[in-house]
Amino acid sequence: MSDSASAMPEHPPVTDWVHDFDHTDPRWTENPFPIWDELRAASPVVHTERFLGCYMPTTFEAVKQIAHDTEHFSSRRVIVRDVRPPITSSAPPITSDPPEHKPAKQLLLPPFTPDAMKKLEPRVRAICNELIDEFIAEGKCDAAARYTKHIPVRTIAHMLGIPEEDSHLFIKWIHEILELGIKDDAALVGAVQEMTAYFAEHIAARRQRPTDDLISSLINARGKDGQPLDDAHVLGSLRLLLIAGIDTTWSAIGASLWHLARTPADRERLVKEPQLMPTAIEELLRVYSPVTMAREVMKETTIAGCPVKPGNMVLLSFPAANRDPAAFPDADKIVLDRKSNPHAAFGLGIHRCVGSNLARMEMTVALQEWLKRIPDFRLDPAGKVTWSEGTVRGPRQLPIRFEKAT
Amino acid sequence: MSGKLRVHVDPDKCQGHARCKSLAPELFDLDEYGNAHEHGDGVVPAGLEDKAWLAKANCPEIAIDVIEE
Numbered sequence: 001m002s003d004s005a006s007a008m009p010e011h012p013p014v015t016d017w018v019h020d021f022d023h024t025d026p027r028w029t030e031n032p033f034p035i036w037d038e039l040r041a042a043s044p045v046v047h048t049e050r051f052l053g054c055y056m057p058t059t060f061e062a063v064k065q066i067a068h069d070t071e072h073f074s075s076r077r078v079i080v081r082d083v084r085p086p087i088t089s090s091a092p093p094i095t096s097d098p099p100e101h102k103p104a105k106q107l108l109l110p111p112f113t114p115d116a117m118k119k120l121e122p123r124v125r126a127i128c129n130e131l132i133d134e135f136i137a138e139g140k141c142d143a144a145a146r147y148t149k150h151i152p153v154r155t156i157a158h159m160l161g162i163p164e165e166d167s168h169l170f171i172k173w174i175h176e177i178l179e180l181g182i183k184d185d186a187a188l189v190g191a192v193q194e195m196t197a198y199f200a201e202h203i204a205a206r207r208q209r210p211t212d213d214l215i216s217s218l219i220n221a222r223g224k225d226g227q228p229l230d231d232a233h234v235l236g237s238l239r240l241l242l243i244a245g246i247d248t249t250w251s252a253i254g255a256s257l258w259h260l261a262r263t264p265a266d267r268e269r270l271v272k273e274p275q276l277m278p279t280a281i282e283e284l285l286r287v288y289s290p291v292t293m294a295r296e297v298m299k300e301t302t303i304a305g306c307p308v309k310p311g312n313m314v315l316l317s318f319p320a321a322n323r324d325p326a327a328f329p330d331a332d333k334i335v336l337d338r339k340s341n342p343h344a345a346f347g348l349g350i351h352r353c354v355g356s357n358l359a360r361m362e363m364t365v366a367l368q369e370w371l372k373r374i375p376d377f378r379l380d381p382a383g384k385v386t387w388s389e390g391t392v393r394g395p396r397q398l399p400i401r402f403e404k405a406t
Numbered sequence: 407m408s409g410k411l412r413v414h415v416d417p418d419k420c421q422g423h424a425r426c427k428s429l430a431p432e433l434f435d436l437d438e439y440g441n442a443h444e445h446g447d448g449v450v451p452a453g454l455e456d457k458a459w460l461a462k463a464n465c466p467e468i469a470i471d472v473i474e475e
Contacts, residue, residue, distance in 0.1 A: 109439040114424055278428060282464075340463040342425070348466055352421040357440065 011050065011183075018042040022050050023080065023292065023315055024182055029389045033332065036320040044304035051080050053312040055297070058320055060327035060344065062304040066295060066314060067348040070098050073295035073314060075351060079391055080294045080313045081182045089192055091240035092233060094351065101350055103224040108237060108354045111159070111214055117361040120159065124362055127154050128369035136373060139404035140380055144254050144395045151366050152249035155358070156241060161213025162202055169198065174247050182390050192239070199238045203231065214241070241355075248290050249359045251394020252345075253366045255288035256281075258395050259334065260367075261379045266336055271375045274368070280336040281363050286343035287334050289319040290394050293347065318344045319393065377402035409474035411450040413458050415442045419469035429464055430457035442469075 014025045017035055022028065028035055039046050040058040047055050057063045066073050074097050076087055090096070093104035110116070131150055135141040153167040173191040181188030199215075206216045218234045229237075260267040270280055295314040302308065322343045325331040346353035353359070379385065383399025413433050415426070422440040426433070432454055434442045450458045450472075462470040 106439055109422065113436060113438070113440040114427065115436075282425075339460065342464050342466040342468075344466055346423060346466075349421060352423060356422075357424060 018046055019048070020050065021046060021048045021056060023056075023317075024389050026389075029387050029393070032319070032393070033323060036317070036323055040320070040324065043306065045306035045308065047312070051082060051313055052084055054080055054315055055303075055306075055308055055312055056315040056317060056320075057303060058317075058324075059304065060321040060324040063316060063318065063321035063344065064348050065303055066316060067344075067351070069301070070101075070350065072297065072299045072301040072308070074298045075101075075295060077296045077313065078294050079178070079182065080315050081185075083185050084313075085185060089196075089236065089239075090232075091236045091243070093237075093354070094240050094244065095236075098350070104233070104237070105350070105354065107218065107221045107223075107229070108241075111217065112354055112357055114357045114361075117357045120155065120358075121361055121365060123158055124151065124155050124365045125369060127151055128366055129373075132369065132373050137404060140399070140401045142383070142397055143257050143400045144250075144398035147370070148254040148257065148366065148395075148398070149250050151253060151362055152246045152359075155362060156245040159214050160202075160238070160241065161211050161215055166198075169194075170242055170246060174243055177243060178247060178391050179389055195239055195242070196235055199235050200231070203234060244353070245355050245358065247388065247392050247394070248353075249355075249362050251290035251388065251392050252285060252288065252359060253363055254395040254398055255290065255393075256284040256363060256367055257370065257400070258379075258385060258398055259284060259288065260371075261377055261398075261400055263334070264378075266334065267371075267375075267377075269336060270367075271371055274371075276336050277364055277368065279338060279341070281360060281367070282341045282343065283334055283336055283338050284363070285345040285360075286322045286328065286338075286341055287332075288394075289322050289343070289345035290392050291345070291347075291353075292317045292319060292391055292393070293351070294391075318347060374402045411455050411458050412448045412473045412475055413444045413450060413461065414448050414471045414473065415444055416469045416471070417441065417443065419467045421467050421469075423466050425464045425466070426461035426470060430454065430461040433458055433461065 011022055014020055014022050017038055044059045044062040045055055045057050057066055076095055093101050096104050131147050135146050153170050154164045157164045173195050176187040176191035202215055206219055210216050223229055293316040295316055297308055297310045297312045300309050323331045346356040377400050380399035380401045385395055386397040388394055388396050420441050426442050427436050433445055435445050436442055458472050462472050
């Protein structure tokens, strides 16, 4: 592996999706849904030679089977990239396999229960209103840049006990890791180093003077052997919380506002029937699931009749699973009061998102506060909506117009 | 006798999505890790039958059984 790994060449455009798919192709980024339909119609598992070899399960069943199979599929790499350098840093528990996974995850779960989220809710409501105050008099805004982006990052900073003003740093690192890092190893490595140095300082400060926040509770946690976690574990888990907790929910809130901006019937219904919010949130999560994960094939096996061989990655697309018509009737239709909706937006199996209760709370509060103050809004025809590339999909520019208010 | 219902969460399947707790808080409790189990003996009080079926239908891990007794 070259140690001067800089930006890799751009990928050639895809001409044969079924045998040569590429989740970084601009057409996938813009509108992946017809591509997933084409892949699903071809096979429950497709393969590409790109990314040094990668499979993609296309049905809900195949995604579920892989997510539940930790014997043949490892989580040690959770992003499908152009390069596969030796593993030097981990982010437990997302990059852990059994038997290490369970104790690492149990350390993180208690601060993220629904009850814990209720205590955090007033701060999130306040953050949303502070943000709306800044643009509501203008009658328009880029909702991705001025609203949805800031809610998760400030909330997670609040939970971790780090300054909310450092949010811009976290957003930069996440962009370098999750987007640039697919093709540019140096960007990823640099971001991980900066992040590690940043958190190492905060850990050192808390060892001197303990605080009442998530960093301190990780420092004070005891592993299975009764010993404190080593710094590498604490740093890895902090990296995970920051990376996983920010642009994911940013994307989910943004995609929800994007849908409501261009679908007046759903927007009006949600304003008139606020009691629909819980099922609406689940439906928006299903239809615009932001997060695609990855696995590495460790042992040869068969998925939905298709042979799967080691040496390949797996693009584990929960978003595509959630659009499978065999699992969800009218899968492409958005039904705000859908009764049966066992979607996989937060994953399936042991790696269910630690922050799912946090994400749901943030989405709910962000939409409630927006709809209270800006019930009538639409996409700004003068602007352009753009979507993030790769692992997490959501609007990165979301120009919106509304009646000026105070 | 028309059936009395009982709910049961399979602890080996539950991954803590907490959909059941959100849809039917009367029938399910969460532990300190956010994993679900049935409230008490799992017997569904009259009038909450629909919620029991709803919880089952929305569990992504298919961890909930609704037993007709």
